[in-house]
Each structure stands twice: as C-alpha cells, then as structure tokens.
Amino acid sequence: xxxxxxxxxxxxxxxxxxxxxxxxxxxxxxxxxxxxxxxxxxxxxxxxxxxxxxxxxxxxxxxxxxxxxxxxxxxxxxxxxxxxxxxxxxxxxxxxxxxxxxxxxxxxxxxxxxxxxxxxxxxxxxxxxxxxxxxxxxxxxxxxxxxxxxxxxxxxxxxxxxxxxxxxxxxxxxxxxxxxxxxxxxxxxxxxxxxxxxxxxxxxxxxxxxxxxxxxxxxxxxxxxxxxxxxxxxxxxxxxxxxxxxx
Amino acid sequence: xxxxxxxxxxxxxxxxxxxxxxxxxxxxxxxxxxxxxxxxxxxxxxxxxxxxxxx
Amino acid sequence: xxxxxxxxxxxxxxxxxxxxxxxxxxxxxxxxxxxxxxxxxxxxxxxxxxxxxxxxxxxxxxxxxxxxxxxxxxxxxxxxxxxxxxxxxxxxxxxxxxxxxxxxxxxxxxxxxxxxxxxxxxxxxxxxxxxxxxxxxxxxxxxxxxxxxxxxxxxxxxxxxxxxxxxxxxxxxxxxxxxxxxxxxxxxxxxxxxxxxxxxxxxxxxxxxxxxxxxx
Amino acid sequence: xxxxxxxxxxxxxxxxxxxxxxxxxxxxxxxxxxxxxxxxxxxxxxxxxxxxxxxxxxxxxxxxxxxxxxxxxxxxxxxxxxxxxxxxxxxxxxxxxxxxxxxxxxxxxxxxxxxxxxxxxxxxxxxxxxxxxxxxxxxxxxxxxxxxxxxxxxxxxxxxxxxxxxxxxxxxxxxxxxxxxxxxxxxxxxxxxxxxxxxxxxxxxxxxxxxxxxxxxxxxxxxxxxxxxxxxxxxx
Numbered sequence: 001x002x003x004x005x006x007x008x009x010x011x012x013x014x015x016x017x018x019x020x021x022x023x024x025x026x027x028x029x030x031x032x033x034x035x036x037x038x039x040x041x042x043x044x045x046x047x048x049x050x051x052x053x054x055x056x057x058x059x060x061x062x063x064x065x066x067x068x069x070x071x072x073x074x075x076x077x078x079x080x081x082x083x084x085x086x087x088x089x090x091x092x093x094x095x096x097x098x099x100x101x102x103x104x105x106x107x108x109x110x111x112x113x114x115x116x117x118x119x120x121x122x123x124x125x126x127x128x129x130x131x132x133x134x135x136x137x138x139x140x141x142x143x144x145x146x147x148x149x150x151x152x153x154x155x156x157x158x159x160x161x162x163x164x165x166x167x168x169x170x171x172x173x174x175x176x177x178x179x180x181x182x183x184x185x186x187x188x189x190x191x192x193x194x195x196x197x198x199x200x201x202x203x204x205x206x207x208x209x210x211x212x213x214x215x216x217x218x219x220x221x222x223x224x225x226x227x228x229x230x231x232x233x234x235x236x237x238x239x240x241x242x243x244x245x246x247x
Numbered sequence: 248x249x250x251x252x253x254x255x256x257x258x259x260x261x262x263x264x265x266x267x268x269x270x271x272x273x274x275x276x277x278x279x280x281x282x283x284x285x286x287x288x289x290x291x292x293x294x295x296x297x298x299x300x301x302x
Numbered sequence: 303x304x305x306x307x308x309x310x311x312x313x314x315x316x317x318x319x320x321x322x323x324x325x326x327x328x329x330x331x332x333x334x335x336x337x338x339x340x341x342x343x344x345x346x347x348x349x350x351x352x353x354x355x356x357x358x359x360x361x362x363x364x365x366x367x368x369x370x371x372x373x374x375x376x377x378x379x380x381x382x383x384x385x386x387x388x389x390x391x392x393x394x395x396x397x398x399x400x401x402x403x404x405x406x407x408x409x410x411x412x413x414x415x416x417x418x419x420x421x422x423x424x425x426x427x428x429x430x431x432x433x434x435x436x437x438x439x440x441x442x443x444x445x446x447x448x449x450x451x452x453x454x455x456x457x458x459x460x461x462x463x464x465x466x467x468x469x470x471x472x473x474x475x476x477x478x479x480x481x482x483x484x485x486x487x488x489x490x491x492x493x494x495x496x497x498x499x500x501x502x503x504x505x506x507x508x509x510x511x512x513x514x515x516x517x518x
Numbered sequence: 519x520x521x522x523x524x525x526x527x528x529x530x531x532x533x534x535x536x537x538x539x540x541x542x543x544x545x546x547x548x549x550x551x552x553x554x555x556x557x558x559x560x561x562x563x564x565x566x567x568x569x570x571x572x573x574x575x576x577x578x579x580x581x582x583x584x585x586x587x588x589x590x591x592x593x594x595x596x597x598x599x600x601x602x603x604x605x606x607x608x609x610x611x612x613x614x615x616x617x618x619x620x621x622x623x624x625x626x627x628x629x630x631x632x633x634x635x636x637x638x639x640x641x642x643x644x645x646x647x648x649x650x651x652x653x654x655x656x657x658x659x660x661x662x663x664x665x666x667x668x669x670x671x672x673x674x675x676x677x678x679x680x681x682x683x684x685x686x687x688x689x690x691x692x693x694x695x696x697x698x699x700x701x702x703x704x705x706x707x708x709x710x711x712x713x714x715x716x717x718x719x720x721x722x723x724x725x726x727x728x729x730x731x732x733x734x735x736x737x738x739x740x741x742x743x744x745x746x747x748x749x750x751x752x753x754x
Contacts, residue, residue, distance in 0.1 A: 037265075041261075041265075042251070046255065051255040051256075051257060052254040052255040052257050052258075052261060053254070053255075053257040053260055053261060055254070055261050056260065056261055056264040056265075059264055059265060059268040060264070063268065082744070085360075098275075099275060102271050102272075102275055105271065106267070106268055106271050109264075109267050110264040110267065110268060113260050113263055113264045113267075114260070114264065116260060117257055117260055134698045134701055137694065137697065137698040138698050140694060141691075141694045141695045141698065144691055144694055145681060145682070145685075145691060145695060148682070148685045148688070148691050149684055149685060149752075150320075150684075150752075151319060151320065151684070151752040152319075152320045153318065153319075153320075153360075153362065153752075154684065154748050154749070154751060154752040157748040157751075158681045158745060158748045158749070161677075161681060161741060161744050161745050161748065162681055162695060164741075165677055165699070165741050166698075166699070168737070169698075169699050169702075172702050173698070173699075173701050173702055175702075176701065176702035176705045176706060177701070177705070179705070180705045180709065183709060215272060219275065219276070219279060222279055222280075222283060223279060223282070225283060225286075226279075226282045226283055226286045229286040229287065229289075229290050230286055238290055242290060242291050247287045247290060247291060353751070356615060357615070358611065358614065358615065358750060358751055359751040359752070360751060377617075378617045378618070378619070379617070380617075381615050381616065381617035382616075382617025382618075383617075384615065384617075386611075386612075386615050388608060388611060389608075390606075390607060390608025390611065391607060391608055392607070392608040392609055392611065392612050393607060393608070393609065394540075394544060394603070394604070394607055394609050395607060396543070396544040396547040396548060396603075397540070397543060397544060397547075401540065401543065402609075405536055405537070405540040406612065406616075408528075408532060408536040409528065409532075409533050409536050409537065409613075409616050409618055409623070410528065410616055410617065410618070411528065412526040412527065412528045412529065412532070413526070435547070
C-alpha cells in the first residue's frame with residue numbers, strides 16, 4: 001500500500017483529534033451565540049444617540065474582525081506550507097478560504113444595513129467598509145486562483161504565495177484607504193462606538209466575538225476532516241477507520 | 248414584546264442584519280455537514296479492501 | 303540500490319497529480335561516466351521523473367540527492383552543473399540561434415568561450431541560418447539549436463527528455479556521439495527516448511518504470 | 519571537465535543585463551504588438567469626455583482619476599502575456615534551471631516589461647492631461663506619479679502574471695488578483711495629481727509612491743520567482 005507520511009502533523013492523529021473535539025466546540029459556539037444574542041438584543045440598554053439600531057454592531061464588528069483574523073490564519077498556514085511543506089497547513093488554508101469570504105461578505109452587508117439608518121445611504125465609502133470590500137476581492141482572488149489551476153499541488157502552492165503577498169498588502173491597503181477617506185470625508189460623521197459605551201453594551205460584543213471564533217474553529221476542524229479524506233482516500237489509515245466504522 | 252420587536256422603529260434593519268448573518272452561518276454549517284457526509288460515503292465505497300478500484 | 307559513488311540519486315520519489323499517483327516510490331542512482339535510460343510505456347511518469355530529478359518539479363515524497371545532499375537545500379550549485387532539455391524547444395522564436403545561445407551562455411558562465419559557438423552551429427548544419435530568427439526554423443532545427451548547448455556548456459549532468467524528437471538521421475548520429483563522448487569524459491547522461499538510441503562505444507543501463515496502478 | 523573544478527560564479531549584474539538585453543531585443547522585434555496597451559490607454563481616456571460631457575471644469579476635476587484608472591487598466595492588459603511567450607517556448611524552464619538567482623532574472627524581465635509597456639504610458643500622459651483640460655502645472659506631477667506608479671504596477675502585477683502562468687485565459691483572474699493589490703498605488707497616484715490641480719502640495723503622495731517602488735523592488739522579485747517555480751513545475 002502507499003506510504004503517506006507527513007513530516008509533522010500526521011493526518012490520522014489530527015483526524016481523530018478533530019472528530020473528538022469538533023462536536024464540543026460546536027455546542028460551545030451555539031451556547032455563546034444564544035447568550036450573546038440574549039445580552040445584546042435584550043439586556044443591553046438602547047444607545048442614547050442611535051437608539052436600538054446600534055445592536056447591529058453585535059454581528060457587524062465580530063464579522064469584520066473574523067474576516068481579518070481568518071485571512072491572517074490563511075497567510076500563516078500558507079507560509080508554513082511553503083516553508084516546511086506541511087500538507088496539513090495547506091488544508092487549513094483551503095478550509096478557511098470560503099468561511100473567511102463569508103465573514104467578509106457578512107461584514108459588508110451588515111455594515112451597509114447599519115449605514116442606512118445612520119448615514120442615510122445603503123453604501124457609504126467609509127474607510128472600514130472600503131477596506132472590507134478590497135479584502136473580499138482578495139478572498140475571491142485566492143479561491144478563484146486555487147480552482148483555476150488544474151494541477152491541485154501547483155494550485156495549492158500558487159494560492160499559498162498569493163495569500164502571503166495579500167497579507168503583506170493588507171495593512172498598506174488599510175492605511176491608504178484610511179488616508180484616502182480622511183482626505184475626501186469631512187470628519188463630521190460620528191460612529192456609534194465613538195463615544196465611550198456603557199459596560200453592559202461591551203460585554204455582549206465580546207461574547208458574540210467568542211461565539212464567532214468558536215464557530216470558525218468548529219468549521220475549520222470539520223472541514224479539515226473533509227479535505228483530509230479527499231486527499232488521503234488511498235491510504236491505510238482511512239481504510240482502517242472505514243473497517244471499524246469510525247469514519 | 249411587540250415594542251421590543253419593533254426595535255424603536257428600526258426593527259427592519261436590526262432583524263434583517265441578524266437574519267442575514269444567521270442565514271449565512273447556518274448555510275455554511277449545513278453545506279459543511281453535506282460535504283462531510285459526501286466525503287465519508289465516497290471513502291467508505293472506495294476504501295473497502297476487497298473492492299477493485301473501478302468507480 | 304544507491305551505490306556508494308553515486309553522484310545523483312533518487313530515493314523513494316513519489317508524486318501525485320491530483321487523484322492519480324504518477325510516481326510511486328521510484329529510486330535510482332547515477333555515477334560518473336554512466337548512461338541511464340528511463341524506459342516505460344506512455345503515462346508511466348517518465349517525464350515527471352526527469353523533471354523531478356532536474357529540480358523543476360517538487361516530489362510529494364522522497365528525495366533527490368546530488369553529491370550526497372538534497373538538491374532542495376542547495377538548488378543553484380546542482381542546477382549550474384545540470385543541462386536539462388525537455389519536450390519544449392527551449393529556444394525563443396524571436397531571436398536568432400546565435401542570440402538564443404549567447405543569452406544562455408552569458409547567464410550560466412562567468413566568461414563563456416564563444417569561439418566554439420559558430421563551429422557548433424556549423425556542425426549541426428545551422429551555419430547559414432545563424433542570423434535567421436528561430437521561428438523560421440523547423441522543429442528539428444530548433445531542437446538542434448538547443449542541442450548545441452551540449453557542446454557549449456561544461457556541465458556534468460545531462461537530463462534529456464526524448465532528445466531525438468524531430469531529428470533526422472545525421473542529427474541522431476550527432477547526439478549519440480556527444481552522449482558517448484560525455485560519458486567517456488566522466489560526465490553523466492539520463493535520458494528517455496521512443497526512437498532507438500544506437501549507442502556503439504558505451505551501453506546504457508535501463509530503469510524500468512512500471513505502469514502505475516490507475517486510481518479512481 | 520572534472521566534477522570538483524570550482525567554476526567562477528556569474529556576477530549578478532551580468533545575469534541581469536544579459537536577460538534584460540535579450541528580452542528588449544525580443545520586445546522590439548515585435549514592437550507593434552507592444553503598442554496595444556498605449557492605444558488602449560488613449561482610447562479609454564478619450565471615451566470619458568464622450569460619456570461624461572465636454573464641460574472643462576468637470577473634466578479637469580475628474581481628470582487625474584480618469585487618467586490613473588486608465589493607466590492601471592492598460593498596464594493590466596500588458597501584464598497578461600508577460601511570461602507567456604517564454605513559458606510556451608520552454609525558455610522560462612531554462613531560466614528556472616539556470617542555477618542563477620531566479621529573482622534577478624525575474625527582475626530583468628519585469629524591467630523589460632516596464633520599458634515596453636509602462637514607459638510609453640508615462641510619455642503619453644501629458645497629452646491626455648491636456649485632453650482632459652488639466653492645468654499645465656499638474657502635468658509634471660502627473661508624469662512623475664505615473665512613472666513611479668507604473669513601476670510598482672509592473673512589479674506587483676508580475677507576481678499575478680506568474681501565478682496565472684498555467685491558467686488558460688488567465689486575463690480576468692489576473693485582474694482579480696492584481697487590482698486589489700494596486701489600490702494604494704491608485705489612491706496616492708491620483709491624489710498627487712488632484713492635489714496639484716487644487717493648488718495643494720503633492721510631495722507627500724509622491725514620496726509614498728517612491729517608497730512603494732523601493733518596497734516593491736525589494737520584495738516583489740522574491741514573490742515572482744516563487745510563483746514562476748510553481749508555474750513551471752507542472753510542465754503543462
């Protein structure tokens with residue numbers, strides 16, 4: 001039979017680890033979501049300036065934060081894949097791409113929904129929203145490049161290089177968009193989270209952020225299993241798992 | 248209850264934002280489960296030792 | 303199977319192309335003065351093996367060793383001692399044969415000896431076409447321009463992927479002479495071919511690549 | 519020709535200049551094909567007055583942005599075939615196997631691309647500035663900002679071009695990869711010209727563009743070399 005020995009993270013171990021851990025992480029994420037929604041939508045007082053609509057912040061800010069966080073995870077795992085050629089690191093990047101794009105899309109949609117009542121327009125060339133838009137293009141570029149190259153191994157290495165080039169550019173893009181925004185935008189529009197917020201408004205934000213993080217962790221662990229199954233279908237350890245029904 | 252739902256007249260925005268977020272997260276999760284099942288069944292079918300490797 | 307004085311050796315090279323396994327734990331070794339032919343039916347991974355040995359393609363598993371150390375650790379010293387000629391001509395159509403060869407010589411050698419350039423082109427019956435852009439040359443003639451590098455570059459290892467393609471009888475004879483000379487001078491040659499390679503003075507060992515088990 | 523003899527290493531400059539001269543010779547052997555991005559640049563810029571109307575005040579206010587976006591698109595068009603010819607005829611493979619630093623060879627190829635496709639845009643830009651009624655004081659800054667900007671675009675765009683080497687019709691994908699990365703160049707380039715149009719100081723924006731060129735010169739060749747190795751490895 002074929003020997004498929006990875007240098008470091010060996011798939012059989014990670015597969016078992018993921019299968020054991022992911023249900024619990026999923027449950028924890030669900031719990032945090034419920035608690036966060038309760039705190040954010042029911043307990044937290046209305047904002048003196050924006051009234052109730054600021055509650056959109058509890059989904060917009062975590063989504064925006066996750067969109068950045070997941071891209072950094074993708075870039076780091078891509079670097080590990082390029083330098084030490086660990087196939088598992090590439091699986092992490094591949095598994096994170098689509099969920100990262102979803103978070104960015106969410107940040108954009110909830111941002112524009114939030115902008116409608118506060119700024120009066122569906123799309124506001126606000127610095128943060130514009131950076132999110134560019135980040136969405138970076139994600140789509142990564143996904144498109146990986147699927148466009150027929151040879152999967154080359155596609156993975158090309159996409160990894162793109163992720164690294166992308167992460168180097170993200171701060172530059174963000175800085176230039178901030179600067180561009182301040183140039184054309186008189187700084188008269190105050191954002192909801194400008195003034196100091198009451199503590200009971202901030203707690204739900206962190207709870208929701210925790211929920212999003214756990215959701216991503218759960219998604220990553222399960223998607224890793226899928227990617228490993230697709231790649232290692234011919235190997236012994238998959239056959240063993242099939243025999244004793246532990247797939 | 249009704250007053251809470253109306254969200255100070257801004258209910259449409261708040262609930263649509265939460266609705267879209269829930270929709271996207273749930274769709275991602277459901278699609279993920281589908282992918283797991285598909286990968287598992289394909290592996291079961293292929294990895295049977297006595298099975299020749301024709302699809 | 304790697305003999306002690308092996309200069310180039312491959313250990314358990316494994317390569318996948320998506321779902322199909324192209325190279326399955328291939329090992330071979332090549333020592334000074336040796337000529338090795340890789341034999342196998344179409345699709346048995348000959349080209350992938352040669353490209354992996356040349357350091358063009360990365361194996362999914364296994365290693366390629368040059369003078370004892372992995373080529374990935376010091377790629378440039380290995381490749382400066384190597385001449386790889388693949389399926390593609392390796393010659394730019396917009397440039398004349400001279401310009402093409404001059405560019406390679408100046409990049410690969412600090413002070414290349416240009417006196418033999420014209421003699422090499424004459425020997426390959428390209429004399430009067432020296433000033434013609436290569437796109438006007440036939441495939442066989444373009445192949446000859448690339449083959450001229452065999453005599454112009456003082457390298458140790460030749461990896462030739464079907465060098466006789468598109469060559470006429472004298473072209474084949476010329477290549478065979480060069481290979482035999484190179485081996486006699488202590489150089490190494492690794493090649494594949496679909497046409498017979500009429501070696502006279504030295505025989506080529508053979509490595510057989512079995513038909514790879516077709517996967518799903 | 520024994521194996522131990524230590525051949526003198528080839529100087530970096532010799533590698534760079536050989537590849538640069540070789541590629542220039544190839545570029546000028548088919549110079550007409552090299553003009554397409556320039557014609558595209560002029561064409562796109564002259565479409566805007568037709569679409570927006572001939573009002574000089576309006577044109578001069580959007581002029582910098584129009585010229586810069588058009589230059590960006592023209593550069594993108596020329597980037598598509600940057601490595602394609604060498605990849606098709608197998609010479610790219612030989613450069614990867616040359617044993618010389620691939621980033622230097624890549625840098626030489628990018629410089630040729632810039633001379634062939636970037637420089638003409640820069641030289642043509644004053645004419646287009648007049649087209650769009652930009653004040654003559656803005657023309658020098660327009661030229662300098664485009665000079666720096668096209669350099670960065672050549673370097674960063676070459677990474678995208680190398681990544682999409684094996685992709686059939688990689689043009690659209692190349693745009694998707696390169697345009698997000700060129701947002702900062704567009705912002706500071708157009709802002710520099712806009713500043714002068716509004717009688718403001720443009721030195722800061724030009725300095726940032728200059729910094730961008732330095733950064734791209736240092737980092738991009740490494741990325742291009744890595745991407746070329748990936749593109750060449752699959753062999754198709």
